[in-house]
Amino acid sequence: MGWTGTILRVNLSSGSVAKEPLDGHLARSYIGGRGLATKILYDEIDPTLDPLGPANKLILATGPLTGTNAPTGGRYMVVTKSPLTGAIACSNSGGYVGAEMKYAGYDLVIVEGKAPHPVYLWINNDRVEIRDAVQVWGTSTHKTEDALRAATNAEAKICSIGPAGETLSLTAAVMNDKHRAAGRSGVGAVMGSKNLKAIVFRGTRSVKVAHPHAFMRACLQAVAKLQAEPGSGEGLPMYGTPGIVSVINAHGFMPTNNFQFGQFAGADRISGETIRDEILIRNKGCFACTIACARVTKVKAGKFRGSGEGPEYETVWGLGAMTGVSDLAAVTRAGYLCNELGMDTIEAGVAIATAMELFEAGYIPERDIGRPLRFGDADALVEMTEKLGRGEGFGAILALGGARLAERYDHSELFMGVKRQAFAAYDGRGAQGMALGYATSNRGACHLRGYTISAEVFGVPRKVDPFATEGKAALAKASQDATAFVDSTGTCLFTTFALGPADLHAMLELATDSGYTVDEVIKIGERIWNLERLFNLRAGLSAKDDTLPRRILEEPIPAGPAKGKVARLGEMLPEYYTLRGWTPEGVPTPEKLRALSLAPNS
Amino acid sequence: MAKVLSIIPERCTACRACELACSIKHYGEFNTSRSRIKVSIFLEEAVYIPTACTQCTEAWCAKICPTTAILRNDDYMAYYVVDDKCVGCKMCVLACPFGAIELYADHGKAEKCDLCLSIDGDPECVKFCTPKALLFTDEDAGPKAKQAATALRLKEALQEAAS
Numbered sequence: 001m002g003w004t005g006t007i008l009r010v011n012l013s014s015g016s017v018a019k020e021p022l023d024g025h026l027a028r029s030y031i032g033g034r035g036l037a038t039k040i041l042y043d044e045i046d047p048t049l050d051p052l053g054p055a056n057k058l059i060l061a062t063g064p065l066t067g068t069n070a071p072t073g074g075r076y077m078v079v080t081k082s083p084l085t086g087a088i089a090c091s092n093s094g095g096y097v098g099a100e101m102k103y104a105g106y107d108l109v110i111v112e113g114k115a116p117h118p119v120y121l122w123i124n125n126d127r128v129e130i131r132d133a134v135q136v137w138g139t140s141t142h143k144t145e146d147a148l149r150a151a152t153n154a155e156a157k158i159c160s161i162g163p164a165g166e167t168l169s170l171t172a173a174v175m176n177d178k179h180r181a182a183g184r185s186g187v188g189a190v191m192g193s194k195n196l197k198a199i200v201f202r203g204t205r206s207v208k209v210a211h212p213h214a215f216m217r218a219c220l221q222a223v224a225k226l227q228a229e230p231g232s233g234e235g236l237p238m239y240g241t242p243g244i245v246s247v248i249n250a251h252g253f254m255p256t257n258n259f260q261f262g263q264f265a266g267a268d269r270i271s272g273e274t275i276r277d278e279i280l281i282r283n284k285g286c287f288a289c290t291i292a293c294a295r296v297t298k299v300k301a302g303k304f305r306g307s308g309e310g311p312e313y314e315t316v317w318g319l320g321a322m323t324g325v326s327d328l329a330a331v332t333r334a335g336y337l338c339n340e341l342g343m344d345t346i347e348a349g350v351a352i353a354t355a356m357e358l359f360e361a362g363y364i365p366e367r368d369i370g371r372p373l374r375f376g377d378a379d380a381l382v383e384m385t386e387k388l389g390r391g392e393g394f395g396a397i398l399a400l401g402g403a404r405l406a407e408r409y410d411h412s413e414l415f416m417g418v419k420r421q422a423f424a425a426y427d428g429r430g431a432q433g434m435a436l437g438y439a440t441s442n443r444g445a446c447h448l449r450g451y452t453i454s455a456e457v458f459g460v461p462r463k464v465d466p467f468a469t470e471g472k473a474a475l476a477k478a479s480q481d482a483t484a485f486v487d488s489t490g491t492c493l494f495t496t497f498a499l500g501p502a503d504l505h506a507m508l509e510l511a512t513d514s515g516y517t518v519d520e521v522i523k524i525g526e527r528i529w530n531l532e533r534l535f536n537l538r539a540g541l542s543a544k545d546d547t548l549p550r551r552i553l554e555e556p557i558p559a560g561p562a563k564g565k566v567a568r569l570g571e572m573l574p575e576y577y578t579l580r581g582w583t584p585e586g587v588p589t590p591e592k593l594r595a596l597s598l599a600p601n602s
Numbered sequence: 603m604a605k606v607l608s609i610i611p612e613r614c615t616a617c618r619a620c621e622l623a624c625s626i627k628h629y630g631e632f633n634t635s636r637s638r639i640k641v642s643i644f645l646e647e648a649v650y651i652p653t654a655c656t657q658c659t660e661a662w663c664a665k666i667c668p669t670t671a672i673l674r675n676d677d678y679m680a681y682y683v684v685d686d687k688c689v690g691c692k693m694c695v696l697a698c699p700f701g702a703i704e705l706y707a708d709h710g711k712a713e714k715c716d717l718c719l720s721i722d723g724d725p726e727c728v729k730f731c732t733p734k735a736l737l738f739t740d741e742d743a744g745p746k747a748k749q750a751a752t753a754l755r756l757k758e759a760l761q762e763a764a765s
């Protein structure tokens with residue numbers, strides 16, 4: 001119950017399609033989504049392999065709550081070895097694809113090998129076909145969806161890659177329902193490397209839960225809690241994720257001009273309030289989502305006109321504050337381009353911002369770019385975003401991501417990220433827990449692997465001083481483990497503004513009847529975290545990768561409320577390793593692995 | 603007074619929670635394709651339209667049914683299908699101008715929105731529609747609200763013209 005009990009395995013090299021029963025013990029131990037897919041990837045691939053080679057696998061995974069009425073129960077994960085970081089990649093997305101995959105009858109879809117020419121998968125309940133995709137190769141994700149729905153079923157739900165994924169850009173996302181992204185770590189490039197343009201789902205089966213009536217009551221209670229909480233009940237529906245622009249900017253750690261400053265003078269122009277006043281058409285919810293933070297927007301006039309969804313907070317930052325651009329129309333347009341060409345707005349924005357700093361410092365000659373590239377230039381932003389997505393001209397270098405771009409011009413210190421993945425929209429110098437979270441995140445810099453900002457800024461579950469380092473190791477660990485659990489259920493992290501692990505556990509238990517306790521699900525989160533760590537260690541990463549750029553460690557924020565702050569990672573990291581039960585070298589001890597049932601013979 | 607399921611598409615966020623609520627209420631399983639309310643999502647145009655049976659006063663489905671399997675609950679003016687009587691002839695499906703009645707493959711009988719009357723008269727979809735795009739209201743409350751809104755718009759236009 002909850003799970004469909006079936007895994008679909010497709011090998012694009014041989015053209016074979018197989019259905020396998022889901023191992024019940026494995027499902028219970030890893031729940032689903034992020035956890036289950038990580039376990040399968042860990043068991044099935046060599047972590048040292050070339051992420052863009054045919055031996056890498058691309059796993060789409062739902063959780064036991066995907067497809068149910070649990071609020072936000074529509075999530076799916078894309079898990080693979082990342083070509084951007086070399087670490088484990090796990091990107092998650094909402095929309096309708098996850099639920100449709102469950103209705104088609106599958107908990108997971110594992111894609112192996114590489115097709116000899118561009119193909120798409122047509123998964124219509126039991127019937128699975130590998131079909132020719134030449135007619136949509138080279139087209140945007142939006143055109144691809146329209147064309148493939150016409151070729152299959154009007155009700156089909158689709159995830160696809162755009163030109164960015166086809167050209168193996170390390171910024172490439174897997175897009176679904178046109179505007180939703182499994183964005184980070186270059187998962188779209190892995191799909192592109194397999195010559196897989198899209199996966200089309202149509203499902204008419206049922207998802208069953210163990211105790212339907214009690215489950216529905218628990219869902220209604222969860223909905224009531226979400227509505228009563230200011231973030232999920234008011235802020236997100238009203239202003240979407242950009243609602244926090246003003247808050248983070250006021251705290252003085254909104255990274256600006258490639259982290260040269262902690263506040264952005266143009267923050268008001270890209271805020272949730274301005275978006276609401278100027279371009280919002282309406283709110284939209286993902287499957288089963290009662291929060292509805294998505295923004296359907298339209299830029300009505302001017303050279304950047306267009307329509308689509310977004311921009312999200314990370315987008316107005318990455319393509320806005322980070323590049324110094326405060327022209328909302330340009331930022332919105334660049335965001336639409338990312339969705340249509342299929343790329344991560346964070347990685348794309350940071351790559352462009354890195355190039356801007358390198359250019360202004362005189363490290364990139366103008367002839368390489370073909371134009372001047374300065375902070376605040378709205379036209380350059382839109383032009384570079386498009387070139388990046390298509391891999392044209394200087395765009396082909398931007399498409400490698402900020403880390404490789406900075407390395408290429410011999411100034412790797414100017415790339416702002418961890419493990420070659422770009423930071424998100426919080427400067428760790430102003431929020432020490434976030435700094436530790438970035439440094440230790442298993443998928444490289446990332447705010448969604450333990451959102452300590454909840455406590456450090458919003459006081460959820462209770463307020464802690466963002467500038468303090470005391471207690472941050474424990475906060476980061478707890479947040480990382482809890483997140484790994486949430487990510488495995490098939491629901492969205494935004495529920496954690498109002499729901500604790502106990503609420504989610506209640507729904508999970510009523511759906512699956514697994515006999516889980518609350519402590520046990522948190523322990524499963526910890527197990528997942530450690531398994532990801534083991535994957536990374538085998539892939540060749542080590543404690544030396546748990547670090548931050550020199551700027552964040554040594555250059556104080558120059559002005560604003562966080563003036564003078566640097567990230568004090570050294571004060572937190574040893575304590576973090578100890579709390580995790582890892583050696584001072586960041587390696588899980590045999591005792592820890594046994595305690596988590598991760599040791600080979602446990 | 604009879605109550606109706608009124609739908610305000612402008613408020614809909616396309617979450618499909620109503621479809622889930624309907625399918626689990628009637629079949630004990632989550633299955634959006636077995637929901638009696640259907641949300642049509644036009645992504646490109648950002649238009650989301652929930653539709654369900656309108657419970658017509660003169661219901662063609664009920665009139666045409668050769669076995670009188672479609673009956674009306676007079677308290678709520680809701681039509682429902684009596685499973686035992688339905689022979690799966692599909693006449694009702696042909697007759698309904700809205701496609702609001704369907705035959706489901708697994709048991710071959712007609713299924714339609716009955717305002718949840720067959721169970722307890724408390725529409726499940728309405729309970730789960732957090733943005734209140736679905737309401738269970740007095741029959742004339744919907745038109746009255748629309749009249750009031752139109753009048754308000756007219757008043758504002760007139761005031762603007764006068765100023």
Ligand code: SF4
Nearest residue numbers: 667688689691692694
């Ligand atoms: S399908 Fe059933 S309900 Fe519909 S007309 Fe035929 S007998 Fe009546």
Ligand code: SF4
Nearest residue numbers: 624715717718725727
């Ligand atoms: S009123 Fe009941 S039967 Fe009708 S659509 Fe809503 S949940 Fe389904």
Ligand code: SF4
Nearest residue numbers: 614615617618620731
């Ligand atoms: S529950 Fe309400 S908001 Fe959600 S799809 Fe149904 S009608 Fe629309």
